[in-house]
Amino acid sequence: MEKLTAPKIEISIRTILVGIGAFFLLKFAWDMKDLLLSLFIAYIVMSAAKQPVDILARKGVSRKLAVLLVFTLFFVGVGLVFSSIIPPLVSETTLFIKHSPQIVENVRSALPINIGSFSLVEYIPNATNKFIVVLGSVFSNTSFFISTLFFSIYLTLDSNLLALALSRITSKEQKEKIIAIEIEIEKRLGKWLLGQAFLMSIIGVTTYIVLSLLGVRYALPLGIIAGLLEAIPNIGPFVAAIPAFFVGFSQYPFLGLFTILAAIGIQQFENQIVVPMVMRKMVGIHPILTLVVLIIGGRYAGVLGLLFAIPLTLVVGTIITEIRK
Template sequence: MRHEQATLLIALGAVALVAWLAPDVLLIVFAGCLLAVALRAAGVPLARRLHLAEHWGVMIVALLALVAIGLVLWFGFATLAGQAREFTQAAPRVLRDLAELLRDLPGAEWLKRNLSPEGMQPSAQTAANVALAGVGGTLGALGNVLLVLLLGLYIGSDPTLYRRGALALLSPGLRPRGEATLNAMAHGLRGWLLGQMFGMTFTGVFTFLGLWALGVPLAALLAILSAIFGFMPYIGPVLGAVPAILIAASQDPSLVPWVVALYFASQNIEGNVLTPMVQKQASDVPPAVLLGAQALFGTGLGFLGILLAAPIAAAALAAIRVSYVEGWVEDPADTTRKGLIRP
């Protein structure tokens, strides 16, 4: 018993040490695991249908996804680039209009002064610093994206290899419970990811059709932003609605209530009806736990922490349920008999 506890404490201590010294590394590795789960969710059924090895199905799905993304970028780049330029040109006027609406509040004079065309002109040194920081940040982000892609491809192609390596760190008596925990985490991530992908697609299409019907400019760009922000439950839809509200206010203030109603309807249909139907076999993360996870990871780890807070919370709750509640608090024999774990 002491030997089992020692191996568990050593493993948890190693994870805690890496989280303390290099938390971004753990987030990137987790993002790679999440991508691997997504690739296997589509690749394994495809491989079985084509009578191929599982890793070939994962490779085919990854290749098809890259081709689809490339085609979207190829055909949509010019339109999105033009809309992005229009958005950039409209942003100062939108902010000035917002400052006018808030002119009676404290700090309105500062906003009006700094959001004027003259106040928004940066100096040469400031522009150079911003450009260098932007280049450095872009290169770093591209490097992280490439690393996540490689991790997802390697782990998705042969997860058994990495599963055996993780279980080898535990004593033999803990390995069945460790395998059950990994299975529960993978199952929870698959259900959560499926629900999120479905919800993001619905949000993008629904938002685009609504904004297009209302005549709001940059409908495609705003819909894509809404779909991307939809990856972050609760907080994401609010952030995605802000640009659309600002653009609508700059064009016609009477459109603002309709845009708010559109996003409110989209969020309620997606969050309360469609996504729960897709995730009915997965454990839902309680809203308070999700908001707390987003606040915790956002404070310590920035945007990447907020982006991955929901799947981390889903995986953590699955691990706690199987390894702690069913494995320690309750009687393991009873939980095994009831089918709560599958060793």
């Protein structure tokens, strides 16, 4: 009878070294996650700023002056918007926070069921609080904001940085391929950021107008919440509807019902008109894929995963598509 021998598994020294190198690379990336996040945000901002800068440069404006003009106009525009909405926003938000316990209590006592028994009702405020805390901790960090701003400006100024670096370590054909991939990534990320900003503005303004017409209190902060949460596709609009319903219902039950109907109407307006017109044409990600990557991003990276799942998917998808050409 022939003896059975166990198959030998041989692992080369090179495989071991590659594994060790990959481990330390991942550890380094994790340790430097704040820096990498700052660079990634800066790269997205650069992708959006590069097109107007290039247009000005082609018209004879020096690149440094073009970058200065684009970023200055952006900050002036943001400053004008915020200066006009901050006084009423602070006033309404202060009242909203002050009366929120009473609003919740009014809804609890008015509904014929104990809404506190549903975990979703407990989860949504917690999720919203975590979202606000994370955003606050990231963007209130002065060094993070300043470093991201400087990275954005530097990357926009020196847009051929990758080409110069690659010219020293790759062949001409490889360099051209990588540069083509980078150009396509920049185009898609720039379109995504501009489309996302437009979408958030449209939904925020629409929500504010509709809630104001319905007579719902605190329409301005609720509209801003709806606009900000639009950064999380599919999930954000649902979460944004909860505080609006609570406020409306606390005034009188039928207003709560009208608020939910208004939220559904705004969602349909977004899905049927705004998103096909803006995001799908500019980005081209299928809604099912969007939901899948959001679930994965939220599962493994929390709120930041939800925020950056789509741009990361764009980067990976573009690389795969361009390599297969």
